[in-house]
Amino acid sequence: MNPLAKELNDTLIKGNPHTYDMLSEVGKNLYFPKGILTQSAEAKEKAKKFNATIGMASEKGEVMHFSSVMSMLSGVTPEEAISYAPSYGIMPLRKVWKESIIEKNPSLKNKEISLPVVTNAITHGLSVVSDMWVDEGDVIILPDMMWGNYRMIFEIRKSARIVQYPLFNANLKLDLKAFEECVKREAEKRDKIIVILNFPNNPTGYSITREEGEKIADILTEVAKSGKNVLAVTDDAYFGLFFENDVMKESIFSLLIDRDPRLMAIKLDGATKEIYVWGLRVGCITYGTVIDGPSRPFYEALEKKTGGDVRGTISNASHLSQTIVVKSLQSDSFAKERDEKFSILKERALEIKTVLKDTKYGNMFEPYPFNSGYFMCIKLKGVDAETLRIHLLDKYGVGLISLGKTDLRVAFSCIEKEDIRELFDIIYQGARDLTA
Numbered sequence: 001m002n003p004l005a006k007e008l009n010d011t012l013i014k015g016n017p018h019t020y021d022m023l024s025e026v027g028k029n030l031y032f033p034k035g036i037l038t039q040s041a042e043a044k045e046k047a048k049k050f051n052a053t054i055g056m057a058s059e060k061g062e063v064m065h066f067s068s069v070m071s072m073l074s075g076v077t078p079e080e081a082i083s084y085a086p087s088y089g090i091m092p093l094r095k096v097w098k099e100s101i102i103e104k105n106p107s108l109k110n111k112e113i114s115l116p117v118v119t120n121a122i123t124h125g126l127s128v129v130s131d132m133w134v135d136e137g138d139v140i141i142l143p144d145m146m147w148g149n150y151r152m153i154f155e156i157r158k159s160a161r162i163v164q165y166p167l168f169n170a171n172l173k174l175d176l177k178a179f180e181e182c183v184k185r186e187a188e189k190r191d192k193i194i195v196i197l198n199f200p201n202n203p204t205g206y207s208i209t210r211e212e213g214e215k216i217a218d219i220l221t222e223v224a225k226s227g228k229n230v231l232a233v234t235d236d237a238y239f240g241l242f243f244e245n246d247v248m249k250e251s252i253f254s255l256l257i258d259r260d261p262r263l264m265a266i267k268l269d270g271a272t273k274e275i276y277v278w279g280l281r282v283g284c285i286t287y288g289t290v291i292d293g294p295s296r297p298f299y300e301a302l303e304k305k306t307g308g309d310v311r312g313t314i315s316n317a318s319h320l321s322q323t324i325v326v327k328s329l330q331s332d333s334f335a336k337e338r339d340e341k342f343s344i345l346k347e348r349a350l351e352i353k354t355v356l357k358d359t360k361y362g363n364m365f366e367p368y369p370f371n372s373g374y375f376m377c378i379k380l381k382g383v384d385a386e387t388l389r390i391h392l393l394d395k396y397g398v399g400l401i402s403l404g405k406t407d408l409r410v411a412f413s414c415i416e417k418e419d420i421r422e423l424f425d426i427i428y429q430g431a432r433d434l435t436a
Ligand SMILES: Cc1ncc(COP(=O)(O)O)c(C=O)c1O
Pocket: 120, 121, 122, 123, 124, 147, 198, 201, 202, 235, 237, 270, 272, 273, 278, 282, 283
């Protein structure tokens, strides 16, 4: 093992040996290399005469650039736009993102969490988590209604196994009993369980109430207290888009981080959906657990391992993207812009609820519970979802996503409020065509 990895492991073991135990083989071996990156970081500070360390080019005191590139970018310098970012992400973004996490999750206020490490959005964040914490054969607990890409990330690329529980019970309420049974059953068979919590949920658009959040946290804490290690990963891709009063407005991350040393919470979030910059690919990984002694060295060790994994996968996330995101977050108009877009999406979600009050739809489909995010799902009655999807596409030019035999996902994030009634009428008509 590289001595730098050993040093980080020793720091982790000192702060919380269970966290160390939870790391995968890769995670245990990860370190942040002291090679070119560290030497050039030192040179950036001290080499005032000549800095000949890094594989970029400079000219006349500036980052070398084509004017055909920079002329497209106003308001950013070549340094901010096209130079390499650190593997951890640029410090202004890491700091501002951490502040924004605490602002959006007030229960975190006096709690210790890591500095976020920047990833190439949440998909890459999940892959980094998978590298650091998941070994071949590990079990990942997820609901039956989940984002399909988890399979690619954990099963195909890592040879882990996804075990699912029903998200909703027969009364279309969150099935906490099934969650509890699944978690406890899997914990009995092994020393470590990995749970992914995704609220607002893709595909259903369901977010938990605080009471449900507390219950989930209690279940995971109980398992941790029984001597099993619990890694709880919160995929907060759609964070903030909470449209109803009884929905918990904080990430469940904030209910998990200080419960038990055997409970490690990892928050994945990003600018992609939250600030509507999907293609900029900016996300963050943030850690929270119970630590013996000072938290900073412990979190720094985790950040170094995470930064090392970023270095070994994408090297660093786009500097231009990070600059755009941090400037947006710091701009005077940010809060107003965010509130405006939030209102548009909320109005669409509420419009769907109003439209679906028409009892005729109930003959053909019913909605799953939804209160947040970009999506909602309907459960079809007597029509195959994929057959209806193709029919809607071919006959009506309407595109939806079919999931399994009975479900269709509607991304209301892409449908104007005034088109919602027509959309559901077409789905209704399409279903009738197929049952007539
Ligand atoms: C639940 C969930 N997690 C993660 C992602 C990926 O987000 P990103 O674009 O930030 O990689 C998505 C995107 O569809 C998603 O629905």
